[in-house]
Amino acid sequence: MDLTYDSHVLKLARVDWKADHARVAEALGQARGRRLILRAEQSAAPVLAGVGAGASPLGSASPGKREIRPPAGPDDLPRALAGAGIDLDRPFDLEIVIRQPVPGAPLREALLGRHGYRDTRDRHVLHQPPASPATAATGVAAPHPLRRVPYFFRDHGGAVDLVDLHRGATVFLILNGPSFARVDPGALRRPGIHTFGVNNGAHGFRPHYWTCVDDPTRFMDTIWRDPGIQKFVPLGHFDRPVWDRAAGRVTAERVADFPNVIGYRRNEHFQADRWLTEDTINWGNHADHGGGRSVMLAALRLCHLLGFRRVCLLGCDFHMEAGRHYWFPEQRSEQAVRNNTAAYEILHGYFAALRPHFDAAGFEVWNCTEGSRLDPALFPHVPLDEALAAATLDTSASTEGMYVDRYRPEPEPPLPMTAPTTTPTPDSTLLDPGSSIPTPDPSLLT
CATH class of the missing domain: 3.90.1480 (sialyltransferase cstii, chain A)
Known part of the structure; x- marks a missing residue:
């Protein structure tokens, strides 16, 4: 069985159309392949029982993924989404599927695209700029649904994640x-x-x-x-x-x-x-x-x-x-x-x-x-x-004492040792001479 890299899938989660529409349009504009497939999914708005402030949600049903005809241009995209039942005022998920992204791209676009590529296999797939200056450092996980695409690949097209492998080194x-x-x-x-x-x-x-x-x-x-x-x-x-x-x-x-x-x-x-x-x-x-x-x-x-x-x-x-x-x-x-x-x-x-x-x-x-x-x-x-x-790392320290359990609770320290006690011999001089208590025999106290 041969493993073939046939499709590139970009999943955009929780798209806010007002904030993200330009970047979604850019992603679509730079997607290159034999065929482009769009799938959108949005949870249904809750159905409310009653009217006004006292209304209560009865529940909602997800309509599932909907395949959308690729728009003719950026201006056509909102109409295509709305035509598929996507409410652009609420977040939705979008999948961009690029079939045969490398061999299917037009040759002229691959060779003379806006980035000036000259190698027929060195093709640009998608470019997603950072979400904000705070997340501009490559390798930092941007808190944004439009994540950057992979950078490194094997010869069969499989992505290899090496970003930040040596973080800070x-x-x-x-x-x-x-x-x-x-x-x-x-x-x-x-x-x-x-x-x-x-x-x-x-x-x-x-x-x-x-x-x-x-x-x-x-x-x-x-x-x-x-x-x-x-x-x-x-x-x-x-x-x-x-x-x-x-x-x-x-x-x-x-x-x-x-x-x-x-x-x-x-x-x-x-x-x-x-x-x-x-x-x-x-x-x-x-x-x-x-x-x-x-x-x-x-x-x-x-x-x-x-x-x-x-x-x-x-x-x-x-x-x-x-x-x-x-x-x-x-x-x-x-x-x-x-x-x-x-x-x-x-x-x-x-x-x-x-x-x-x-x-x-x-x-x-x-x-x-x-x-x-x-x-x-x-x-x-x-x-x-x-x-x-x-x-340079200093490796002069000894390894002695490293193989111990650092997370086991320390045992309670033993109680201090005390000397054995003996019963003292009463001093007969301490007894009242007129007492009726007889003086004990010292031999019986040892």
Whole structure:
């Protein structure tokens, strides 16, 4: 039996039409698939006995779910709901069912949609902005019926919930500049230290997490084959081969065949105000929007989604020159060096726009790269030793005495021991000489 991901279902509970109509319309407008099905359900209004203030409810019956013909446009939606018997003045539940959400979407919309997608499998499903600034931090459960859609997927389309997996923790993001060659790798293996790598840097230093945005054949197959590295890739990579360096050819295996691979949807239209909350991963702008893309952007967003709230940048040199390309062996042409230099300038602009949103979300970025040319006004420079000390866990304590029941009531303390008592021998001198009580024989009292 094969498990097939055929439908995407978005359930909107307790919809308040006056407050939520714009967001419901947006959800419908961005739902893409072969077929769209709407189902609405609303409990019946109570039937009252009597008239006026003294009326009492007799009860109500739920009419069940009602299928609604998809509206021709946003203005037609309230008429469609009302025509199905939904009272827009009272809360109701709405299901949006998208049949075959990936293969059925129109190709032009998938390629040239408003977010500028270029990969036929990297398709935007739905975007739900945060309910309020108070719930803008991605991963926080918003107290609102319109919940955000999943971010991470397996190759068969099943969602994987990894949001806030490392809530509040620190991660060290390795960006492969030449300066990383001077970092002690053992320091990044200490207890409490999490690492995130990009591109071919993971061949020489094995991080906990890794991502890429370029074609999979550009990266060492040892990275793909390592189950100890959780790999985040654009959904469009799942069906592509990797490069077998030893055999000198592409593999018969596809990215989806390798262990510990998680997919995400990406977009190529940078918008700072929604960058931390949109349901796809932005990695910059396509040429149609001015250009400038980088795996660094995707990695930062992934770190935030995973719950990390402090990212320490390593190998973030932010300059490239002849003979100094990466911390690992690789050559770049003069044109590639110029392109990277131009990308650094564009990234400065992105980060300047993002910094206020990072601050509002409690998302810190420290630059721990010595000699970095990334503007310290954007991300402050913090010595690596200081960042490591803040994140490292002290494991010097003894485990002795840990295997006890912390919840069992303490027994009552024993009563203090007392010395045995003896009957004193009466002093015959204390008796009245004229008393009729005979003096006891001392031998009888022992």
